[in-house]
Amino acid sequence: MTTPFPIRPRLLLGPGPSPVADRVLEALSRPTVGHLDPQFLAVMDDVNERLRRTFGTSNALTFPVSGTGSAAQEAALANVVEPGDKVVIGVNGVFGGRLAEMARRMGCDVVTVEEEWGRVFSPDRLIEVLGRHPDARVLAVVHAETSTGAWQPLEDLGTYVSGTDTLFLVDTVTSLGGVPVEVDRNRIDVAYSGTQKCLGVPPGLAPLTFSHRAMARIRSRRQPCQSWYLDAALLAAYVGEGSERRYHHTAPINMMYALHEGLVAVEEEGLEARYGRHLDVGRRLQAELVERGFELFAQEGHRLPQLTAAALPGGRDEAPLRRALLDRFDIEVGGGLGPAKGRIWRVGLMGAGATHENVDRLLAAIDELLD
Numbered sequence: 295m296t297t298p299f300p301i302r303p304r305l306l307l308g309p310g311p312s313p314v315a316d317r318v319l320e321a322l323s324r325p326t327v328g329h330l331d332p333q334f335l336a337v338m339d340d341v342n343e344r345l346r347r348t349f350g351t352s353n354a355l356t357f358p359v360s361g362t363g364s365a366a367q368e369a370a371l372a373n374v375v376e377p378g379d380k381v382v383i384g385v386n387g388v389f390g391g392r393l394a395e396m397a398r399r400m401g402c403d404v405v406t407v408e409e410e411w412g413r414v415f416s417p418d419r420l421i422e423v424l425g426r427h428p429d430a431r432v433l434a435v436v437h438a439e440t441s442t443g444a445w446q447p448l449e450d451l452g453t454y455v456s457g458t459d460t461l462f463l464v465d466t467v468t469s470l471g472g473v474p475v476e477v478d479r480n481r482i483d484v485a486y487s488g489t490q491k492c493l494g495v496p497p498g499l500a501p502l503t504f505s506h507r508a509m510a511r512i513r514s515r516r517q518p519c520q521s522w523y524l525d526a527a528l529l530a531a532y533v534g535e536g537s538e539r540r541y542h543h544t545a546p547i548n549m550m551y552a553l554h555e556g557l558v559a560v561e562e563e564g565l566e567a568r569y570g571r572h573l574d575v576g577r578r579l580q581a582e583l584v585e586r587g588f589e590l591f592a593q594e595g596h597r598l599p600q601l602t603a604a605a606l607p608g609g610r611d612e613a614p615l616r617r618a619l620l621d622r623f624d625i626e627v628g629g630g631l632g633p634a635k636g637r638i639w640r641v642g643l644m645g646a647g648a649t650h651e652n653v654d655r656l657l658a659a660i661d662e663l664l665d
């Protein structure tokens with residue numbers, strides 16, 4: 295019998311998953327217990343409480359969906375829309391496009407607002423579109439567009455939308471734990487994330503939070519959520535503190551331990567310090583890449599520190615160099631998507647991966663490869 299193991303470790307500097315600290319991997323191997331065991335429920339309650347602090351919210355319904363970021367993305371939308379509802383979605387990369395595709399499949403009347411990949415939306419432009427569609431049930435944008443490295447400002451949008459009947463839905467998969475999300479301060483009604491980006495936990499759970507306004511929308515639905523598995527009303531009876539804890543599905547017990555440990559690490563470091571670390575390390579990488587002839591893809595002034603998209607010097611074909619980086623140096627970076635395919639790398643410095651030593655290691659490898 296042959297076996298695909300052992301797995302060779304890699305330095306994960308792509309768009310996710312990000313490097314996982316030993317303490318998080320160790321947490322995964324704690325004893326598996328039942329999903330209604332009081333010991334496990336205590337872990338889940340503590341995870342939810344820590345997620346509230348990381349999201350910057352007091353929202354009661356805040357919990358990790360059993361699934362990856364895309365599952366929470368689907369849950370976020372499916373719970374607050376019904377067939378025929380109008381939704382306005384900003385599309386400036388892959389993940390805005392995915393939101394629009396999901397909304398279409400849910401039978402929504404989807405109004406997409408397009409922006410060139412790499413650029414962010416001016417809040418005024420989206421507000422102007424909403425002014426023409428006052429019946430929109432949701433405005434959705436991506437905070438950190440992992441396909442381009444663009445960092446969308448949220449504050450003005452949240453302020454505007456909170457004065458209307460439209461809900462503000464934000465993809466924070468690549469921002470949570472890396473840059474401030476501040477759900478309550480930014481008046482976000484629905485936010486979702488993933489464990490495997492700036493939280494530094496393996497893929498498999500996906501934080502999700504609903505505001506009072508979103509909960510009111512869910513309670514006044516004319517028909518139940520189209521997805522049984524992702525129905526927030528059913529999930530609340532399992533994940534909600536003080537509820538009777540009815541069985542809905544079997545939570546990924548060990549992943550919950552891992553997420554708990556990841557969130558403990560976030561709070562030990564402190565959110566401000568963590569944002570500072572991502573900013574320092576990301577800005578340094580960006581400056582060093584420019585010095586080597588790389589061209590940064592995202593709009594100046596709106597570049598994420600934790601995800602840098604950059605075209606290779608002299609228009610070089612990226613794929614063979616990316617493969618050499620993996621084979622010769624055990625370093626993973628991502629390739630380009632959509633219009634940027636073939637030309638750019640996407641370098642993630644997320645969670646435990648956001649260190650100056652990792653930047654040093656990557657730059658040394660790049661210098662050897664491009665020599």
Ligand SMILES: *Cc1c(COP(=O)(O)O)cnc(C)c1O
Nearest residue numbers: 362363364389438440467468488
């Ligand atoms: C990674 C990502 C997702 C999807 O998450 P998966 O864990 O891959 O399902 C959604 N939105 C953004 C912005 C992402 O970066």
